[in-house]
Amino acid sequence: MFVNMVEVLKYDLVIMGSGLAGLRAALQAAYTSHGKAKIAILSKVQAMRSHSVSAEGGASAVLYPKETGDSFDLHAYDTVKGSDFLADQDAVELMVQMAPQEVRFLERLGVPWSRNEKGQVFQRPFGGMSIPRTAFAQDKTGFFMMSTLYQNVLRFDNVDIYHEHFVTKIIVENDEFKGVTAIDLKTGELKLFLAKAGIIAAGGAGRLYRFTTTAHSTTGELLTLALRAGAGIKDMEFVQWHPTALVPSGILITEAARGEGGYLVNRLGERFMKNYAPQKMELAPRDIVSRAILTECKEGRGFTHEESGMCYVGLDLRHLGEEVINRKMPFIRELAHKYVGIDPLSDLIPVRPAVHYTMGGVHADIHGRVLKADGTWIKGLWAAGEAASISIHGANRLGSNSLTECLVWGHITGEESVKYAIEKPELVTDDSIIEIAKKEESRVFDKLIHKEVNANTPYDVKRELNDIMEEHFGPFREGSKMSEGLSKLLRLLEKAKSMRIDDSSRVYNQNLKDALEADGMVELGLVIGLGAYARAESRGAHYRLDYPKRDDTNWLKHTVAYLYGGEVQLTYVPVTITRWKPEERKY
């Protein structure tokens, strides 16, 4: 239906993002509604190509407690300790309880879980987990889960998949979600999606940094759209560096390599983790291992990559043997061979920490409902997966908990949002919303008509943002350095207001899309920077040289950023502690 030249589409539920969380939500919503609800999935890439496909290691769950001696309590405790006690424990307890049924559900859907001789789902050790509980599908778990979920969504006629639709605005009026505007990249048309309910599942923001394991699509601009729509953005300063990314590309080498027994060695051939985490060694949580590697580098015990000048250490899989590598980690062997030209059976894999995950995201409660900074629910809006901050991972995420979180909150938000939508009265096409859509159309496409000749291109902006984030908000932070970074970010924010767009066509305008991404990325960088600068302690992934200790008295709380008067402000909300009081975090 076209109203004043804008195509208006009405749905009960609109899901923004088609990764594991988004697809799991779509599946749950479609099934729960018995085919009655109209559901739309919007993805800025082709829906089967979301970054979730790159996840390698596995999904954690207490599947066989009797046989392994594992328990919900243990999984929850590991997660809370891994989070450096910033995780909300009621949510963690819910996740570990729902995890096993989710893994079994995915098994029934068709995920090719790797099996042991008994035909059970094989589980491997992973960082920070006291008992092996990471279910995996070789070393392509994310890919197989995505592929299975995507194909299963095709069961339902009531789910419409909109490939390559780039969301430009989340419309909220009177604290209620109304819909979104999105560009159909293939035609350049702006469409208005009116919906009774929405789920934000657009992933994280790794590409704010230069050396990252994430896809080019992981830019996080939807988080900024949520911020602009009134949502709180929580704990954004907690950025995870994954210890083992290939040098120089940043391509991920899964933690499973260490889970299956791989070692980390410095230039002198030492397993240096004994000096940083004597008990867990290579399987300590990621923030600890990443900082260890970078410290080895700083103190001159690393290797140097000739071309890029990057310092790295060696991931040693030689002792694992061909059988283990080929059956459990074939992808790693292929990646190392293709992109570095080495064979893990006979050489060390060159690895260095890279940005991998953002613990922070849209402020959400245990139901995944999106909250404003003051705690009120933006009615009809939910968030799930990496894009949400419930928070499960607190200051640091344990490997394999992310896939689990996507499934659990995909399930919860999919079910709750569709039930909410079904009970709501029919949508009426409201003039004021059409006005908003038309204004969006001008805002977005005027950039093509008014050519800024001397301005920065979106690529200049992204490059400069990467420089600032890497230099001022890296794994080792410090007050004055961050303050300098904040000034640079504010100046960049000004520059980003008018970027030069060279492609003036409507059809598949990637140049324009890149500019819209850059615009959102810089503002998100500011949210990270402000949160990091304010937090005067070290906790999990946020480590400060000027405040190297954890300070529970003053800082056992979540940062929530919000917009007020057009500027980013910060407030704090308490952490929900049910069972485990903060203790010293040693591994």
Add this chain to the structure above:
Amino acid sequence: MPTITVKVKRFDGKTSWWQEYRVDTKSRKVTVLDLLIRIKEEQDPTLVFRYSCRMAICGSCGMVINGKPSLACQTLVEELGTDYITIEPMWNYRVIKDLVVDNEPMLMRLREIKPYIVRDEKEIFEQDIEFGQTIAELDKYLNFAYCIECGLCYSACPVAADDKLFLGPMILAAAYRWSADSRDRGWLNRVKVLDSDEGVWACHVAYSCSVACPRNVDPGFAIQMLKAAILKRKKKL
């Protein structure tokens, strides 16, 4: 420092033309995708192509490089053995712009072969049990589950060039993957679609699909297995 010449077939909706770019690079250990991104960001932001993961798992960057359908992120310049690279969009699809093609119609036809475990839906969605699978049962179909839906096999297929009704290697391989999965009960259902001129019988065993596949799925072999199963009137794969 070598200079790589990249010739790209452009298309703006009306006209197509060849455009040449030159990129200086420190080493030939870069991928064709790396070069394209540099061209876009440094020289010509109007050049468009799909890309995302850069590690050959998302399937976005399919294109024809020096005559071979390949993933740009999986093709290293040094592997091409030349500093002159010619790139055109994937064959057998309508070109939208430059290297971006309209593969959605083919991709969405996946629905026709029911790409999921066909079984009592209540059993799948509501019974909290494991169907279970042995290692041998897993190995029977696992290779075919690696398909990243890049569409390169379809672009390489000589049948798909003329026959627009042919489902194509990607979809047929998926039909095999799901039917051969021990948990599935949908084979007889799928046969109706596969045992037709749009299905397996259009395949002439050219095998270009398996050559082009960047993940070694071997769709050509999957199709032959389907043919054998149909001819042998198998009740289950």
